[in-house]
Amino acid sequence: MMMMMISDLPNDLESEILARVPAKSLSQLKTTCKRWYTLFKDPKFVEKNKKMSSEAARESMLLSNHEVYSIAGDLHSSGDVSQPLEFAGKLSKDLDLYTISHCDGLMLCQAKNNSSLVVWNPCTGETKMIKPRTRYQIRDRFSLGYDDSRRGYKILRYGYYQNEEKVWFVECEMYELSSDSWRFLESFAPDYGMYCSGVSLRGDTYFAAGGKEMGFFLMKFDFTEERFVRLPLPFQSFDPEDTAVLSVVRDEKLSVCHQDILAWSNVMRIWVTNKVDEEGKVLSWRKDFVLTVDFDKFQLPCVVNVASFLLDEEKKVAMCCDVCDEEMKGEEKNRIYIVGEDMYKQVYNDDIVNASLLNCPLVLTYVPSLVHIH
Template structure:
């Protein structure tokens, strides 16, 4: 009787990496020690892009819940928002960013862009990949400022230049000077642009409108950042300001033709399935109408949602099209437009009167800042 011979079957390398690209980032970080080839392959732009797109395509999203107290000197907390059975939600693992001291109170989190974020606190900026826990503090801007009594940083844009494979951070700067009566009446505006590839800042031309927008929505779509904008003499939003990360130029486009006007209503811009989207809601708790628009050559109204009374501030989408809202009682609720079911998730801001909450969603990424 002949002995049984053992055969070894090897999978094609392309198939192996197709399988690996579907795994969580934590598993791939451990697998880097398998061999040098795997370690180097996991860091190539092709594999990083494939891994990120797989998680986006399969709707494998992670959610961060930000909770803070309302005054400017208060602290905020970041948590992982998760659900075990698709029904009950919970906050897990308080996320602590490096340098969480007095300078990093109430960080604003911009993005995600390819699974990574830009974090701002006062005049400090950093890049953060929550999937790998990598954190890079950006250098101070070297742009020269005109003489001013007060320099203020406001509004940030964070995006990706696909032609040079470079992540860029845009920041608007206001330089204010006092008049003879001691009031701030003179203002010079600047725009600083940071390149991760060069690890440096430069100044670019400032647009003629003022960008505005809530930080927690992903306003980066296909290499372009968007903000609702004010004109010089506008009582409300007048247009959308955009910045192209490739050609580094500003432009403007129109807002959706909303019947209520943008004095009483507020547009929130976000990425909806790879297109520029807008959620329009009332600043009044009594108005329960929410409209969702998408830009594809021109603005198209996707849906009109009539919410329950006291549910007015949209916070983003859950995995199956449901919408997170902040209620009048500062509770986190989930609204299903198809069934009109409203679910209180039992999560609330720290304070009934001045607490705020935000929801940030992202797909895992292997992007590094080296």
């Protein structure tokens, strides 16, 4: 009896089987033969592979002290506090990063002082330096998303600036990876401020925003329509000194963490949306879920101020990052801990080098993708 090899299968059946293999494994097989090398770059195959990739393939990252580290396992499943974080190695090379964001397995990396902007696929190792139209400015912020109609990846550059009359305005530009070009979007006068870096869900970017008159709200940038859209948050606050941090739950839902830090409240509340539809058009907050944590229960030496977090909705716990001075000696540390209503466990603590507001730790999870950058 002859044994059939995968190469003997019809092309359609071979493609269907390979589409179910995690992208990271496929990336290691791309040099096996020319047919596979070509297949793994086919946008239709890449899209099918993303939809069929198992959640078991999810990976995690930590940004700490301007460096990116790979973390073993899926940090969304953070209920097991018996094991410390296992770092698989440093991923960033020659980049002094102060923030990263991700979309579809692609990372958007901003270097310190916006000296450079890089799109990076950690699965394939591809990187692309994004050159500015003229120059980047220190106030610039960036978001990565895609256009639903063409699946074209785009970068939004936005920033708050003053004109000659000392009037504030928001300046926006759009970069398209397919054409390697920038173009201006219409600038506008803002009546709000952005309180945190954006997070990507279904190709669009969401921000926590607010103003004195309107309080906190959710701001979405629609990359297909190329416009900002205001949406509600599950809480009301008119104190601009409150903190609101967003996170994405398994690429399906949005969650928000709210703290009233300046009122010396050590209570954190996290809400989560229902599953957001494929087009990202419908967003509603669960009425039966809120994770409330009073950190005073755990007799911590300093007030908690969450910089980033990941929510395990099923176990009702969160993995949080912040910067603290536990011994009140002016020595700040990056701290990661797992917390629930009745539990707290610190799992990481690291001295900060060159402490600043732009050096907050950040955790994220993503499913590796074969998306081709160039």
